[in-house]
Amino acid sequence: xxxxxxxxxxxxxxxxxxxxxxxxxxxxxxxxxxxxxxxxxxxxxxxxxxxxxxxxxxxxxxxxxxxxxxxxxxxxxxxxxxxxxxxxxxxxxxxxxxxxxxxxxxxxxxxxxxxxxxxxxxxxxxxxxxxxxxxxxxxxxxxxxxxxxxxxxxxxxxxxxxxxxxxxxxxxxxxxxxxxxxxxxxxxxxxxxxxxxxxxxxxxxxxxxxxxxxxxxxxxxx
Numbered sequence: 001x002x003x004x005x006x007x008x009x010x011x012x013x014x015x016x017x018x019x020x021x022x023x024x025x026x027x028x029x030x031x032x033x034x035x036x037x038x039x040x041x042x043x044x045x046x047x048x049x050x051x052x053x054x055x056x057x058x059x060x061x062x063x064x065x066x067x068x069x070x071x072x073x074x075x076x077x078x079x080x081x082x083x084x085x086x087x088x089x090x091x092x093x094x095x096x097x098x099x100x101x102x103x104x105x106x107x108x109x110x111x112x113x114x115x116x117x118x119x120x121x122x123x124x125x126x127x128x129x130x131x132x133x134x135x136x137x138x139x140x141x142x143x144x145x146x147x148x149x150x151x152x153x154x155x156x157x158x159x160x161x162x163x164x165x166x167x168x169x170x171x172x173x174x175x176x177x178x179x180x181x182x183x184x185x186x187x188x189x190x191x192x193x194x195x196x197x198x199x200x201x202x203x204x205x206x207x208x209x210x211x212x213x214x215x216x217x218x219x220x221x222x
Contacts, residue, residue: 035137
């Protein structure tokens with residue numbers, strides 16, 4: 001019984017190391033257009049989920065192409081200050097594609113250190129990219145309210161980091177669909193396969209112990 005209890009505690013401790021996911025579930029609808037000559041950036045405003053999980057490891061947003069052409073975008077994360085993006089914390093390389101069907105595009109950020117209580121924006125942008133070959137897209141929406149709200153930037157090709165975004169300033173009640181993944185700084189997160197192997201090993205040890213014959217103590221006769 002003690003071995004099985006130790007197994008349960010060990011698995012619970014491993015499971016507690018999983019990253020925290022904040023998800024706005026895709027509802028099958030979208031907002032458009034993303035790209036030239038109209039809205040060049042769409043973002044979702046958020047805060048860290050708690051005081052422990054303060055590193056943003058990745059985020060995802062949903063895309064669908066409006067034409068048959070190729071779209072070019074990049075992703076970013078910035079502080080959110082006074083209704084606009086403030087200091088840039090992360091900018092991805094340019095990625096491209098034609099998303100004939102809705103596609104959840106995930107971006108790894110490498111673990112951005114965030115401050116509890118501070119607001120941030122995670123965004124996809126075509127700002128500053130060549131407009132002639134950049135096809136328009138739409139962004140997927142959600143009915144959830146697990147983050148603070150959507151915003152967009154009608155800068156007409158300017159930087160997404162200017163002082164004041166033109167669109168909605170974080171529309172409370174309108175959310176972009178996607179997932180933010182957070183972790184605790186310095187905490188290793190084992191892969192699912194490693195967790196499974198650990199569980200099987202501990203379970204095997206428990207079974208072997210239960211099957212081993214009990215030892216008896218005999219007094220020596222002198």
